[in-house]
Structures are given as structure tokens and as C-alpha cells.
Amino acid sequence: MTVTILIPAPLRRFTEDRASVQVEAKTVGEALTKLDELYPGIRERICEPDGRVRRFVSIFVNGKDIRSLQGVETPLADGDEVGIIPAMAGGR
Amino acid sequence: MIRIPREQYEAIVAHARQEAPREACGLLAGQGDRIEQVYPVPNRAELAVEFFAERGLIPPGRDYRPDAPGAIAVERFFMDPEDQFRALRAIEAAGLEHLGSYHSHPATEAYPSRTDIELAAFWPNMLLMICSLADPARPVVRAFRLVDGRVQEEDIVIEE
Numbered sequence: 001m002t003v004t005i006l007i008p009a010p011l012r013r014f015t016e017d018r019a020s021v022q023v024e025a026k027t028v029g030e031a032l033t034k035l036d037e038l039y040p041g042i043r044e045r046i047c048e049p050d051g052r053v054r055r056f057v058s059i060f061v062n063g064k065d066i067r068s069l070q071g072v073e074t075p076l077a078d079g080d081e082v083g084i085i086p087a088m089a090g091g092r
Numbered sequence: 093m094i095r096i097p098r099e100q101y102e103a104i105v106a107h108a109r110q111e112a113p114r115e116a117c118g119l120l121a122g123q124g125d126r127i128e129q130v131y132p133v134p135n136r137a138e139l140a141v142e143f144f145a146e147r148g149l150i151p152p153g154r155d156y157r158p159d160a161p162g163a164i165a166v167e168r169f170f171m172d173p174e175d176q177f178r179a180l181r182a183i184e185a186a187g188l189e190h191l192g193s194y195h196s197h198p199a200t201e202a203y204p205s206r207t208d209i210e211l212a213a214f215w216p217n218m219l220l221m222i223c224s225l226a227d228p229a230r231p232v233v234r235a236f237r238l239v240d241g242r243v244q245e246e247d248i249v250i251e252e
Binding site: 008009010055056058060063064065083085086087088089090091092 | 115117119133137140142143144146149167168169170171173174176177178180181190193195197198199200204205207208211212214215216220
């Protein structure tokens, strides 16, 4: 399964400024592992040491938040698009 | 210095007024130093209480129970992740650059708070526009950037 991972601007310093990266993966977790093999260090920006996605990061498969799917176990099909976005938050 | 057309500037103020007393938030897109389009994004702070709590960003003595919807959104914003993602894709599809974000301070000054500074660190060098409604008759909009953890103000030029 070739999937496209969309890299948010704040993480592009890991990916030589690439906005998207293609990997072969059957699940979101596997896609993140492959991404980290290509660009070491990027995974720990996205996941806790135990593999859970950090609370300030959201991951989307074709625009759906994986929290409402099967988390990092969410299966991927050929051509799927995996988006990664850090939260935007603040307040007075 | 950042330039913004009058109607986009007014859209930020109108969104801030519409959401008050909750904080309004959204994305800024354009090219270089010119904002061309603002993208309102729903504030889902009430779903992110633990996110703020684990960073020590809940004021002491404040009760932000999840069953008191809206309470936290008066003092915090957390962009709806799916809407934020959709807006970023729309910006890309429109051929614009994602320049930053805006939010409102319904009752305080238009200056980045400790919470703003801490959380903007995930998005370094991005533009941060804040609309204050502390004086409801006179909204104040200011623009900042966080560079190496320091707040730098950007002048705003409104294009008529």
C-alpha cells in the first residue's frame, strides 16, 4: 500500500522541507515507523514513547481524525492520505 | 509589517464579536507579508480541558468540568482539529500560504498571554493576530510573531 503522509510546516525541518512523503504501510502506526526510518527523530515529535499519539497532535486519514477511527491501528489502503497537524490553541 | 484588506480585517472583528464571550479563532492565509483570506475555525476548548490542565494552563481554583460546556472557551481556544485540517487544505488548494492564526481576547488586551506564547511554540515564526474586545466599542487588533521564544510585534497596514 503506497500512502502519502502530509507533513505540517513545523515538522518539515525533519523532511528536508518536503510537504509530503510516500511510504508503504498497512496501518497508521506502520506509516509513522516508516516515516521515522526515513527521517529519524520525527516520530517522537508525533507520538509518546509508548506509541500513543501526543495530545497536541492530530492525525487524519483522508480527512478523518484517527481518534474517531482505530487510532494508530487504523488500516490504510493504496492512495490514502495521512495528515499530521499540531494543535492550534491559546487563550488569555 | 503585515498588510490586510479592510474586509478581511473586519471579518476578524466580526467573528470575535459573534463568538463573545467565547474566544473566536481561525487561520490566516496569503502571500509573503500580505493576508488575503481569513478562515474561521470552530473553538473546541471544552473538549481540550485535559490538554490545558496537563500543561498547567488552567487558572488555580477554576472548575472546568466537561459538563459545563463553553466555560473554558471564554478564556481559551483550541481549534477543532478536523476543521483546522480542512482549512489548511483549502489554503493549499487556493494557492495561498498559511501565514498564521488569529484569535480573540474577549475581555483582555490584544497581547499574547502566557498560554498563547507556550502553545504558539508548536508553530514557530507564524503570525499571531489577536483581537481584543476589552472595550467592546473599540476593538483592538494587533499582530505578533514568536521568534526564539520572544514576542515581536508587527505593524498592521489595512488596505482600503
